[in-house]
Amino acid sequence: MRVCSIVGARPQFVKAAVVSRKLRAVGDEVLVHTGQHYDEELSDVFFEELDIPEPDYNLGVQSDTHGRQTAKMIAALEPVLEETTPDVLLLYGDTNSTLAGAIVGSKRDVTVAHVEAGLRSDNRAMPEEVNRVMTDHASELCFAPSETAVDNLAAEGITDGVYWTGDVMYDALLKARDRSRERSTILEDLGVDDGRFVLATVHRQRNTDVRENLESIVAALADVPQPVVFPAHPRTVDRLREYGLWDRTRDTLEVIEPQGYLDFVRLLDAAERVATDSGGVQKEAFFLETRCVTMRPETEWTETVDAGWNRLVAADERRIRQALTSNWKPDSHPRPYGDGLASERIVRLLGRKLEDDLESG
Ligand code: UD1
Ligand code: UDP
Structure with missing residues (x-):
């Protein structure tokens, strides 16, 4: 074959x-x-x-x-x-x-x-x-x-x-999870404590190329009391610069380069919550039992929402802030994948x- x-x-x-x-x-x-x-x-x-x-x-x-x-x-x-x-x-x-x-x-x-x-x-x-x-x-x-x-x-x-x-992403994650716990030093490198930071990723066209959406996201993340670790996709960095939001983002968030898979999985595993518009990250958060706030109006990974691990908040400043700071708990942990x-x-x-x-x- x-x-x-x-x-x-x-x-x-x-x-x-x-x-x-x-x-x-x-x-x-x-x-x-x-x-x-x-x-x-x-x-x-x-x-x-x-x-x-x-x-x-x-x-x-x-x-x-x-x-x-x-x-x-x-x-x-x-x-x-x-x-x-x-x-x-x-x-x-x-x-x-x-x-x-x-x-x-x-x-x-x-x-x-x-x-x-x-x-x-x-x-x-x-x-x-x-x-x-x-x-x-x-x-x-x-x-x-x-x-x-x-x-x-x-x-x-x-x-x-x-x-x-x-x-197949579940297969990949199961392989990576223990390896990342053993080998990754990213938490120490960034000086963040397990369970005491929020991870954020943004790269979806609707969020990067619509100025108000990116502005709302940055404003909501900037308000989170814990450190927010933000591995920034190059298209997002370009737009933040273009919209004059780059300095504010760097001043209020822990902006880092996009990470390799093992370091990223370690961050996702250790984060208190994640805010993202990624497809893969929503699922990986679910596998790792990290609560996910999805900055999109809808998702294709509907099971994660139904199980209570994922909240859809679009690029709405108030809803993002609320989902990242209020107390909410998933109902169950099924295995649909x-x-x-x-x-x-x-x-x-x-x-x-x-x-x-x-x-x-
Ligand atoms: C693409 C996929 C998206 C996927 C994402 C994964 C499409 C339509 N989009 O989005 O589904 O979720 O990859 O990350 O296929 N750029 C760089 N360096 C790179 C690649 C891109 O600087 O190595 C910048 C360029 O300015 C480019 C922009 O990012 O114009 C967007 O890249 P592109 O591959 O078109 O889309 P992504 O947003 O990465
Ligand atoms: N990822 C990574 N480093 C990062 C951000 C994401 O290794 O800084 C991994 C993540 O664990 C997942 C995949 O990249 O496996 C998701 O890619 P992305 O969010 O770019 O695309 P999508 O899943 O939305 O298509």
């Missing part, structure tokens, strides 16, 4: 790390990095820490408008598939790199498989929502992280080739599909 895996952005490196290891034990993998994330702290650090093999191809596409970025990826990806003739094209998540893979794959004789299929925020203004919908509809195999995701696919008429595998064996299941299902295809000629 030869699988071509497409990655390009930070969360995809985390997801691919666990699947890639299992894949290479039973077949060949051609790893393609689109170059969507290229800064050392958004890319290289993940390859090193998570022991991800060096990509066989780096398309070097980097940042651009969504259309141009996706188009450049499509143009660069097609010859790679022609050259490597994989049986499967494996896509992760919902970035422009995912969409580019889906478009190229759907026009070739290759099985397109989507890891993290079936998620929906029902907000089409979010670029990731469009990427998810289009990728699921272009995929022959949809690996869903939860039962809700399976239902979402069924609601759009996608029932063939759908498998509830559990979530599987058992930490999603990556094994995915690799097994890929093998089985290829055997079936061979048998049926």
Whole structure:
């Protein structure tokens, strides 16, 4: 079995790390990095820490408008598939790199498989929502992280080739949690105490590119009585500077560079609460039993909200402040995202599909 895996952005490196290891034990993998994330702290650090093999191809596409970025990826990806003739094209998540893979794959004789299929925020203004919908509809195999995701696919008429595998990020987190507790010195380095700080991340377009939203977020975080550790995504730093909010942010928050996975997991594990607009961080907070305040009006990880571990507060200054400072407790801790064996299941299902295809000629 030869699988071509497409990655390009930070969360995809985390997801691919666990699947890639299992894949290479039973077949060949051609790893393609689109170059969507290229800064050392958004890319290289993940390859090193998570022991991800060096990509066989780096398309070097980097940042651009969504259309141009996706188009450049499509143009660069097609010859790679022609050259490597994989049986499967494996896509992760919902970035422009995912969409580019889906478009190229759907026009070739290759099985397109989507890891993290079936998620929906029902907000089409979010670029990731469009990427998810289009990728699921272009995929022959949809690996869903939860039962809700399976239902979402069924609601759009996608029932063939759908498998509830559990979530590969849970696999990754289980591996990283103990390692991060043993090895990371980030709490000491920053001088923060376990359970006595808030962690914050912001990078969603709606929050960075709408000035009032970013202003509200900074104002709410600045009011939190505990230290707020803020690993700042480069696009957020750019906007904070552009809107004249950078000095205030640096004066009131503990602004740090984006962190490597192990240090970030350590921070998330130790934080009293997290405020975020990230998809992955909402889930990881849930796995680590850290209360999460999501600065978005909706989420695709609805189970975390239903279980009481995640509060949706949009970019509303008052609601963010209230959710970060008032006393609230989760009701329960269900496990809707599987058992930490999603990556094994995915690799097994890929093998089985290829055997079936061979048998049926
Ligand atoms: C992308 C994904 C988003 C994902 C996030 C993970 C899309 C539409 N968005 O968002 O779904 O949650 O990655 O972090 O695919 N930049 C740098 N250095 C880099 C990369 C980006 O400085 O290495 C800056 C550039 O100014 C760029 C901006 O960040 O214009 C946005 O980068 P981009 O990859 O387009 O989107 P993200 O916000 O990172
Ligand atoms: N992450 C990290 N360092 C950071 C911020 C996030 O390692 O400074 C990890 C986080 O643990 C998760 C992934 O990056 O695994 C989430 O990426 P991001 O929030 O950028 O994207 P999203 O999940 O929203 O697509």
